[in-house]
Amino acid sequence: xxxxxxxxxxxxxxxxxxxxxxxxxxxxxxxxxxxxxxxxxxxxxxxxxxxxxxxxxxxxxxxxxxxxxxxxxxxxxxxxxxxxxxxxxxxxxxxxxxxxxxxxxxxxxxxxxxxxxxxxxxxxxxxxxxxxxxxxxxxxxxxxxxxxxxxxxxxxxxxxxxxxxxxxxxxxxxxxxxxxxxxxxxxxxxxxxxxxxxxxxxxxxxxxxxxxxxxxxxxxxxxxxxxxxxxxxxxxxxxxxxxxxxxxxxxxxxxxxxxxxxxxxxxxxxxxxxxxxxxxxxx
Amino acid sequence: xxxxxxxxxxxxxxxxxxxxxxxxxxxxxxxxxxxxxxxxxxxxxxxxxxxxxxxxxxxxxxxxxxxxxxxxxxxxxxxxxxxxxxxxxxxxxxxxxxxxxxxxxxxxxxxxxxxxxxxxxxxxxxxxxxxxxxxxxxxxxxxxxxxxxxxxxxxxxxxxxxxxxxxxxxxxxx
Numbered sequence: 001x002x003x004x005x006x007x008x009x010x011x012x013x014x015x016x017x018x019x020x021x022x023x024x025x026x027x028x029x030x031x032x033x034x035x036x037x038x039x040x041x042x043x044x045x046x047x048x049x050x051x052x053x054x055x056x057x058x059x060x061x062x063x064x065x066x067x068x069x070x071x072x073x074x075x076x077x078x079x080x081x082x083x084x085x086x087x088x089x090x091x092x093x094x095x096x097x098x099x100x101x102x103x104x105x106x107x108x109x110x111x112x113x114x115x116x117x118x119x120x121x122x123x124x125x126x127x128x129x130x131x132x133x134x135x136x137x138x139x140x141x142x143x144x145x146x147x148x149x150x151x152x153x154x155x156x157x158x159x160x161x162x163x164x165x166x167x168x169x170x171x172x173x174x175x176x177x178x179x180x181x182x183x184x185x186x187x188x189x190x191x192x193x194x195x196x197x198x199x200x201x202x203x204x205x206x207x208x209x210x211x212x213x214x215x216x217x218x219x220x221x222x223x224x225x226x227x228x229x230x231x232x233x234x235x236x237x238x239x240x241x242x243x244x245x246x247x248x249x250x251x252x253x254x255x256x257x258x259x260x261x262x263x264x265x266x267x268x269x270x271x272x273x274x275x276x277x278x279x280x281x282x283x
Numbered sequence: 284x285x286x287x288x289x290x291x292x293x294x295x296x297x298x299x300x301x302x303x304x305x306x307x308x309x310x311x312x313x314x315x316x317x318x319x320x321x322x323x324x325x326x327x328x329x330x331x332x333x334x335x336x337x338x339x340x341x342x343x344x345x346x347x348x349x350x351x352x353x354x355x356x357x358x359x360x361x362x363x364x365x366x367x368x369x370x371x372x373x374x375x376x377x378x379x380x381x382x383x384x385x386x387x388x389x390x391x392x393x394x395x396x397x398x399x400x401x402x403x404x405x406x407x408x409x410x411x412x413x414x415x416x417x418x419x420x421x422x423x424x425x426x427x428x429x430x431x432x433x434x435x436x437x438x439x440x441x442x443x444x445x446x447x448x449x450x451x452x453x454x455x456x457x
Contacts, residue, residue, distance in 0.1 A: 081338020
């Protein structure tokens with residue numbers, strides 16, 4: 001049976017034609033600076049979902065109960081699916097023939113653009129859920145804004161992902177409340193998890209030149225504008241969970257420009273081993 | 284050389300309505316609402332498919348199944364296209380598909396109950412007793428409870444009936 005082209009790889013010509021038909025959007029070859037910023041933005045979106053998806057998948061077979069094992073694996077699956085869309089578009093915008101798989105498996109840590117929060121070790125179940133909640137609350141605000149992107153390719157990926165992420169946030173918020181407002185033991189663990197992760201949330205709203213360029217082109221929102229929505233959701237959930245967010249302090253940063261914690265290298269060693277040892281291997 | 288008559292798109296839709304979903308084989312791809320368009324581009328048949336979930340592992344199997352079914356019906360030139368927008372919603376599952384799901388033991392989605400980002404009211408509902416009313420597909424009781432927000436595939440959640448005590452899958456609404 002002859003095989004059809006892989007449908008998960010976007011039809012580059014059709015997408016480029018559609019993008020060119022829409023006014024005011026970045027096209028490969030146009031305005032090289034905007035193109036570079038657009039690529040940067042897409043790798044940030046895709047690397048966040050890739051690294052978090054990988055982290056969450058590490059729970060597979062290890063969760064406290066079967067239902068949570070399945071839930072975590074499904075959440076990871078959604079995130080990896082979104083990664084294919086974001087990194088697929090990144091490769092297309094870059095125009096150097098790199099596929100989503102190339103970008104995921106053949107870049108080194110310094111080329112990864114995820115925020116530090118998502119590469120944090122899983123810790124205990126509460127720690128994993130708290131990290132998920134803090135990220136989900138940002139992710140949902142971001143995707144809601146991206147649905148209005150001037151670039152139709154970005155808008156359609158966001159419209160697809162936003163449904164999945166709204167569901168992720170309902171689950172993580174529900175569990176943060178139940179465990180925070182649970183037993184003394186679960187409350188203590190959730191408070192520790194919050195104290196531990198809080199200093200990694202600032203980077204989600206930190207904009208650099210690439211962020212400002214894509215915001216100016218209407219491709220992505222101003223990151224600071226997402227903060228109020230995130231603050232409100234986080235405050236509501238933490239209050240019900242009887243947890244206290246640390247007062248302002250030092251915020252870690254660096255992941256978005258490729259300066260990572262040592263944890264990312266270990267993730268990549270695990271994730272990329274096969275393609276590094278057997279280049280081009282398929283199954 | 285005579286050109287064979289191309290089958291009508293209606294005929295192709297009928298063929299596709301016989302292709303089962305690989306994960307839930309009682310419903311067809313057309314029942315599921317993921318076939319968005321069937322058209323001829325010259326002599327090439329173009330079938331447009333939308334994914335249910337962006338990471339659904341069944342997507343590539345579905346494409347193979349479509350290709351195999353259409354080739355078995357004699358289609359030689361075939362192109363599959365992916366369409367993301369508008370994103371798939373459970374509202375597109377046909378009435379017939381919903382009945383087939385129920386008969387198979389999967390509670391069909393309750394329209395209008397998808398997660399929508401309006402968080403607190405919904406989370407309170409999830410945490411409280413006033414859960415979504417999901418009817419048990421086995422005994423018809425509405426006395427059911429959620430076991431987990433996720434089930435055996437990305438599109439389902441796990442429930443349990445408090446009357447007949449049977450566990451069942453709920454096809455979650457998106």
